[in-house]
Amino acid sequence: MNLLSFMSFLILGITILTMIFGVLAYFLYKTRERQQQKAEESYDEVLANSKDEFLFFNRES
């Protein structure tokens, strides 16, 4: 395998891996945001979002 082919193969591999990494990182960021948003919700917001459903809170130890 000559240098040109090796470099081409390397760049191709890195590009594919970077794209997969980029997509995963984005969804990881979205998941983290969703979790943070839930954790920061106030009692009133939770109550407003629940509509007519019963709410159950966990007692913090």
Place this chain on the structure above:
Amino acid sequence: MAVIQKILFVVLMLGLLSLTFYSLTYLENVYLEVNNTFIRFGVTLIFTFTLLVITRYLLLIFFSMLNLIKRTAALEHTEGREEKISIIVPCYNEESVIIPSLSSLLKQTYKYVEIIVIDDGSKDRTYELARGFEFDNGFHSLRVINIPNGGKSRALNHGIREAHGSLICCVDADSRLNNNALSLLVRHFEDKQIAAVAGSVSVVNRDSFLTRLQALEYIEGLNMARNGQAFLKLVNIIPGPLGMFRKSAMAEVGYYDHDTFAEDCDLTLKLIDHNYKIDFEPDAISYTEVPENLLDLLKQRYRWTRGILQSIHKHRESLWHLRQKPGMSFVMWYMLFESVLWPFIQLWGDLFMIYLAIEFGASDLMLFWWLMFTVLDIAGALYCLLVTKEDLSLAKYAIVYRLFFISVINISKVFATIEEWFGIEMSWGKLERKGRI
């Protein structure tokens, strides 16, 4: 040493020309040899995109050089101005950075200044810490105002309403200014048509691979673009960390609006739409902290992208006002290209190249395409680092800049664009500061 760097820059530009020629010839061969509509369409798209990006880079470097020459000549004849400047510092939960930030404002060489800190309902000790700085000697003052949390644009507008200066300087609370920043910015307002001047932004926490890549991006991607745009006096975004405005012009366009997540971009577009000129001062520097981990960086870019798209959407009619408002129309097309077309085509280009490599074994093309952009990035980085007298070792990061950094950012921008298109709800998403300024 400087001669060697200049020779290296010329060699890189020549390398870029030959690589561009080689890549485009390769693309032409693919087009001629493969009789497939999809591939021909893809090749044409990449061909056009490559030419556009290279033209954009070369024009920006060229305009940036012209602006530098023009600026050097003009500043020799500029005298100091004595207009009152009101500095507005909006802050929300900035206890880790508020002390160095306010200290740097008090060290400014330009003294005819009032500093107004707007605490936007912080839940931490920001208000108490800022109150410790309050003083008033009639000529120079600092006061702190506490308002219920309502967002950055409302806080800025509140500060502007309280301001007595004819010039308004908006500064982020997580930034530190160099001591003569205000003196440098104020000189541009000799020209009555200048409504705003953008300051330069420099990364302060360059202690990891990711933050050094961002440092390079700020120097090459953001400041070089602004320097080039400044030749036409059409800088499209006054950055949050440092920007100075003529208060009368702000009043004319209705100050900051609350309907986008990029209030700075929106205000700049409103000023350009009213035929005002927007300039850039590269030596007025705001040192700011950048995100230290990838997820925080994506969070920041997500907000920037959606904010800019909201601004473009808000002013979309100006896209077609080519004759009535050529400056505004040009800025809008430029922003549309940079924010939407570039990330989409770059991503699509990568996918198309992977397809060509797997299907036809044409992986050489991908190598040359990457090499071409990397040489372009290294040449651009070297030029910017030389002009700004920045750390030249940052140039080496240009090798992975496009291959890794820009690709990951572009993926996030593409998703943000899709979400904006479908109107998915978003929140401001404040970044956590480490207090490194």
